Amino acid sequence: MAIKLPIYMDNHATTPVDPRVLEAMLPYFTEKFGNSASRNHEFGWVAEEAVENARGQIAKLINATPKEIIFTSGATESTNLAIKGAAEMYREKGNHIITQVTEHKATLDTCKRLEKYGYEVTYLPVQKDGRISLDELRKAITPKTILISIMYANNEIGVVQPIAEIGKIAKEKGIFFHVDGVQAVGKIPVDVQKDGIDLMSISGHKIYGPKGIGALYVRRKNPRVQLAAIIDGGGHERGMRSGTLNVTGIVGLGKACEICQNEMAAESEKLRKLRERLTERIMSRLDETFINGSMEHRLPHNINISFAFVEGESLLMGINDIAVSSGSACTSATLEPSYVLKALGVGEDLAHTSIRFGIGRFNTAEEVDYVADRVVETVQRLRELSPLYEMAKEGVDVSKMTWQTAAEH
Amino acid sequence: MAYSDKVIEHYNNPRNVGSLDKKDPNVGTGLVGAPECGDVMKLQMKVNPDTRIIEEAKFKTFGCGSAIASSSLATEWVKGKTVEEALAIKNTDIVRELSLPPVKIHCSVLAEDAIKAALSDWKKKQGDAEAKPAEPATAASH
Numbered sequence: 001m002a003i004k005l006p007i008y009m010d011n012h013a014t015t016p017v018d019p020r021v022l023e024a025m026l027p028y029f030t031e032k033f034g035n036s037a038s039r040n041h042e043f044g045w046v047a048e049e050a051v052e053n054a055r056g057q058i059a060k061l062i063n064a065t066p067k068e069i070i071f072t073s074g075a076t077e078s079t080n081l082a083i084k085g086a087a088e089m090y091r092e093k094g095n096h097i098i099t100q101v102t103e104h105k106a107t108l109d110t111c112k113r114l115e116k117y118g119y120e121v122t123y124l125p126v127q128k129d130g131r132i133s134l135d136e137l138r139k140a141i142t143p144k145t146i147l148i149s150i151m152y153a154n155n156e157i158g159v160v161q162p163i164a165e166i167g168k169i170a171k172e173k174g175i176f177f178h179v180d181g182v183q184a185v186g187k188i189p190v191d192v193q194k195d196g197i198d199l200m201s202i203s204g205h206k207i208y209g210p211k212g213i214g215a216l217y218v219r220r221k222n223p224r225v226q227l228a229a230i231i232d233g234g235g236h237e238r239g240m241r242s243g244t245l246n247v248t249g250i251v252g253l254g255k256a257c258e259i260c261q262n263e264m265a266a267e268s269e270k271l272r273k274l275r276e277r278l279t280e281r282i283m284s285r286l287d288e289t290f291i292n293g294s295m296e297h298r299l300p301h302n303i304n305i306s307f308a309f310v311e312g313e314s315l316l317m318g319i320n321d322i323a324v325s326s327g328s329a330c331t332s333a334t335l336e337p338s339y340v341l342k343a344l345g346v347g348e349d350l351a352h353t354s355i356r357f358g359i360g361r362f363n364t365a366e367e368v369d370y371v372a373d374r375v376v377e378t379v380q381r382l383r384e385l386s387p388l389y390e391m392a393k394e395g396v397d398v399s400k401m402t403w404q405t406a407a408e409h
Numbered sequence: 410m411a412y413s414d415k416v417i418e419h420y421n422n423p424r425n426v427g428s429l430d431k432k433d434p435n436v437g438t439g440l441v442g443a444p445e446c447g448d449v450m451k452l453q454m455k456v457n458p459d460t461r462i463i464e465e466a467k468f469k470t471f472g473c474g475s476a477i478a479s480s481s482l483a484t485e486w487v488k489g490k491t492v493e494e495a496l497a498i499k500n501t502d503i504v505r506e507l508s509l510p511p512v513k514i515h516c517s518v519l520a521e522d523a524i525k526a527a528l529s530d531w532k533k534k535q536g537d538a539e540a541k542p543a544e545p546a547t548a549a550s551h
Contacts, residue, residue, distance in 0.1 A: 309471060310471070311447050311448070311471055311472050311473055311476075312447075313447075313473040313474065314420070314472060314473050314474050314476075314477060317412065317417075317420055317473070317474040318420075337445075337447070347445070348444070348445035349444035349445050352444070352445070352447040384426065385423060385426055385469055385470060385471075385477065386469060386470070386471045387440065387449055387450070387451035387469035387470065387471060388444060388449055388471045389471075390428065390451075390469060398444060399444075403442065403443035403444070403449075
């Protein structure tokens with residue numbers, strides 16, 4: 001089969017809409033366009049039925065009940081609602097929140113804003129494998145702690161946190177537990193009961209659904225979680241999120257969840273094999289390459305590799321018929337490499353050389369081979385150009401050198 | 410981010426890649442940047458001590474496409490120039506030639522620094538009384 005270029009392998013950023021999802025959505029743009037809040041005519045009822053059906057599909061995937069699903073514009077909004085909503089609602093109980101350093105910006109920046117309003121936030125460090133320490137978590141808990149917010153799986157390194165263990169600790173201490181489930185839901189089994197999750201952010205476009213739709217799981221019993229709304233209006237979604245429902249998006253999200261549920265076992269196995277093929281084909285042919293983050297606790301479709309002595313952005317430029325993502329942010333004025341990799345203790349030099357591969361539902365073995373070959377040949381070419389590789393081969397320890405202009409950067 | 414055609418051309422066909430013998434008294438070596446900043450340039454020039462003309466220039470660069478292009482262009486420009494002419498090359502000339510966007514100006518600054526550092530090294534080797542340590546062009550901007 002001929003390979004179609006460019007190849008998309010950046011499925012942590014977003015995914016294409018599955019054609020089956022699109023097909024499910026289409027009637028709701030035109031003939032079934034009703035407002036699900038219109039209670040007195042057929043158009044409204046049809047839309048409402050579609051929304052409730054989707055609620056059920058989403059709930060089923062995470063072992064929740066349909067009433068526990070609140071629709072939002074996306075996972076960033078879900079996370080804002082979960083953290084800000086809980087912080088406001090339980091302000092009298094306490095003002096302390098625990099999160100960790102490799103969270104998505106939606107969580108970190110929401111917490112930072114709350115700090116301005118007088119909340120206290122503990123940002124737990126991660127260990128070398130990218131996971132938090134449960135002991136550190138226990139130590140961070142105070143009588144004022146109202147919320148723990150930890151992601152299920154990381155968007156850069158795919159590392160899966162010990163969610164069930166954290167859920168247990170949260171429950172013991174009577175603290176609510178919010179999980180950013182964006183990268184994990186639909187990819188690996190997520191069960192809000194077994195995992196002890198009270199709030200969970202879900203995104204449509206990371207699971208082959210459309211952009212602009214997300215959901216927040218809000219536990220209704222054991223314990224019941226209440227949230228202060230951040231968007232007020234017509235009182236939709238049990239008052240937690242006003243605004244006319246995005247029916248087409250909701251139908252798409254529901255269908256996407258249903259497909260994930262039916263195909264997860266086979267799909268994750270297929271992706272794991274492709275990931276292994278990619279990793280093997282790259283790592284066996286290049287020296288000085290390192291995997292970032294735990295291999296044991298990792299999403300099946302993620303790999304994040306540092307190619308020492310080759311700067312990430314120049315590597316991406318060399319493989320410009322492949323869409324992947326670099327941990328280096330040389331395009332910004334600050335030249336800051338990935339904060340996630342830094343948190344793992346990856347040296348800044350290696351953090352600048354990392355590439356994230358996110359294999360998806362529609363990638364093939366031929367594409368994986370092509371990507372691996374292009375990466376290998378480009379890394380080899382750029383190492384020929386790299387003074388650092390030359391020095392390393394001469395036996396100079398580049399990390400121990402004093403760099404003339406380092407102080408000015 | 411979109412790269413200019415000239416940056417892409419230098420990236421795909423870098424000029425004068427390689428190394429000169431750094432022990433040669435006529436070879437000046439400049440190594441600037443730092444790995445943790447994502448850019449390191451090594452620029453070497455072989456200067457005829459009688460004519461002060463740069464006869465050979467080689468580079469190796471760890472950095473983004475714009476950094477590679479800036480150093481590749483620098484080697485092209487310094488070849489055949491006198492030491493004084495090479496020292497007159499400004500980072501803004503490189504920015505203009507390669508159409509570098511504002512976020513990539515530090516790459517051109519680094520290339521200018523590399524030229525100055527290499528020639529300063531050469532002067533030191535020549536026992537030149539004027540030899541001064543390389544001064545970064547506008548260090549504050551990177």
